[in-house]
Amino acid sequence: MANIKSAKKRVLVTEKKTMENKAVKSALKTQIKKFLAAVDAGDKALAEKLYPETVSAIDSAATKGILHKNNADNKKAKLAKKLAKLAA
Numbered sequence: 001m002a003n004i005k006s007a008k009k010r011v012l013v014t015e016k017k018t019m020e021n022k023a024v025k026s027a028l029k030t031q032i033k034k035f036l037a038a039v040d041a042g043d044k045a046l047a048e049k050l051y052p053e054t055v056s057a058i059d060s061a062a063t064k065g066i067l068h069k070n071n072a073d074n075k076k077a078k079l080a081k082k083l084a085k086l087a088a
Contacts, residue, residue, distance in 0.1 A: 021064075021066050024060070024061055024064060024066050025061065025066055027057065028057050028058065028060075028061050028066075028067075031050075031053065031054050031057045032054055032057075032058075032075070032079070034050055034054075035047060035050045035051060035053075035054045035079060036082070038050055039082050039083065039086050042086065044086055044087060047083055047086055048083065048087075051079065051080075051083050054079060055076050055079070058072045058075050058076055059072065059076075
């Protein structure tokens with residue numbers, strides 16, 4: 001454990017931010033799983049309803065720096081492709 005006061009504070013701040021990041025990432029994964037479950041079930045109406053929410057969650061995570069912008073764009077493209085395939 002750190003002895004210097006500023007180092008102790010950094011440890012606490014890092015732990016807090018790590019927990020916040022984990023919470024956002026977990027919520028994002030849950031949202032993506034909900035969308036994919038709707039697609040797998042063939043529920044077009046539910047998938048179309050969940051798609052904007054899922055994209056919003058991905059964008060939010062990218063803005064917060066939890067996901068890289070390119071990774072977020074990749075995820076959104078894959079989800080859009082699945083939705084388009086379901087609609088066709």
